[in-house]
Amino acid sequence: MEYKPKEVLLKNGTPCLLKSPGPGDASAILRLMSQTSEETSYMSRYADEIKISIHHEQDFLSSLLRSQKDLMICAVVDGKIIANAGINPIALYERYAHRATFGISICKAYWGLGIGSQLLSAIIRGAREMGYEQLELEVVSENERGLALYKKFGFEIYGTREYCFKYRDGSYASAHLMMVRL
Amino acid sequence: MEYKPKEVLLKNGTPCLLKSPGPGDASAILRLMSQTSEETSYMSRYADEIKISIHHEQDFLSSLLRSQKDLMICAVVDGKIIANAGINPIALYERYAHRATFGISICKAYWGLGIGSQLLSAIIRGAREMGYEQLELEVVSENERGLALYKKFGFEIYGTREYCFKYRDGSYASAHLMMVRL
Numbered sequence A, B: 001m002e003y004k005p006k007e008v009l010l011k012n013g014t015p016c017l018l019k020s021p022g023p024g025d026a027s028a029i030l031r032l033m034s035q036t037s038e039e040t041s042y043m044s045r046y047a048d049e050i051k052i053s054i055h056h057e058q059d060f061l062s063s064l065l066r067s068q069k070d071l072m073i074c075a076v077v078d079g080k081i082i083a084n085a086g087i088n089p090i091a092l093y094e095r096y097a098h099r100a101t102f103g104i105s106i107c108k109a110y111w112g113l114g115i116g117s118q119l120l121s122a123i124i125r126g127a128r129e130m131g132y133e134q135l136e137l138e139v140v141s142e143n144e145r146g147l148a149l150y151k152k153f154g155f156e157i158y159g160t161r162e163y164c165f166k167y168r169d170g171s172y173a174s175a176h177l178m179m180v181r182l
Helices: A023-039 A053-067 A115-129 A146-150 B023-041 B054-066 B115-129 B144-152
Strands: A006-009 A015-019 A070-079 A082-088 A099-105 A134-140 A156-166 A171-179 B006-009 B015-019 B071-077 B080-090 B099-107 B132-138 B157-165 B173-181
Touching: A015 A115, A023 A053, A023 A070, A023 A082, A023 A099, A082 A115, A099 A115, A099 B099, A115 A134, A115 A146, A115 B099, A134 A156, A134 B157, A146 A171, A156 B173, A171 B157, B015 B115, B023 B054, B023 B071, B023 B080, B023 B099, B054 B071, B054 B173, B071 B115, B071 B157, B099 B115, B115 B132, B132 B144, B132 B157, B144 B173
Parallel strands: A099 A134, B099 B132
Antiparallel strands: A006 A015, A015 A070, A070 A082, A082 A099, A134 A171, A156 A171, A156 B157, B006 B015, B015 B071, B071 B080, B080 B099, B132 B173, B157 B173
């Protein structure tokens, strides 16, 4: 689904555009993925594991715009994509049609400005519009900012998975499983 | 990975062959999927949602035999495939390389003969051999036989997801999330 572009104001007064990225944003989205994967250990991949070609990402972003079950919204500040959030179906079988997964990433330099709340609020509206009944996510247990954001929007923890991530140094991170009914 | 074929005896004395299905078993595996999806409401799909072509299933089964991270083992009684079980990686990124998901299906006429235990025991050995550290699964909460089997092999519940399945009649089923360290 394509999100109708909307300008919002950040906590520091800076204007921020929320929009669905199109194929022309492919390289910016790939850069964002690499940067946010470098900045924390909360993402699913190491930055050097992001090996998606621009052409592939262009096709992927185009397919999201046409999809009735997927939605990506990015945040643009000063012409630069500095955050994005997305929902995807859990699975394409009927028994799962009411469930969507959610993920978000924000460049560290833009933390604390309310971008997470703006994106999550837009995503929840989009999820309802697409007919989903619930939104689910996993968050690394030590990611306190993420956890606080999700709780603010009604997500509740229904399980904690130990040994969720194993890092290259051999250490592990656990993750909370969270859900909100829409 | 290919499982080295092994004959075991069921509780009623019937011989049962455990083996990795090959491309020649594609139609039998598809029939098993349809039948087990008909027999209970514990599977991820309705039987009429299984629309895989034999050719596609042949390719899929061939790829599993070559894979270093996937394993499928089926149970053959009187020359007929009546159960299967499989493990697959959670995701192909490094942070997930220690985790595998597990699934199993057994034709109802063969319940209670110990086939689940034989398959799970073989799968756990295979998972260790492939270097996995933990095996994870989801089981519909009301599936008491499944739950008892998994607990017997050390799986523990770390969360319960409400509204996991939504059926065509509008009712829901919850699922327990379980894990065993290997």
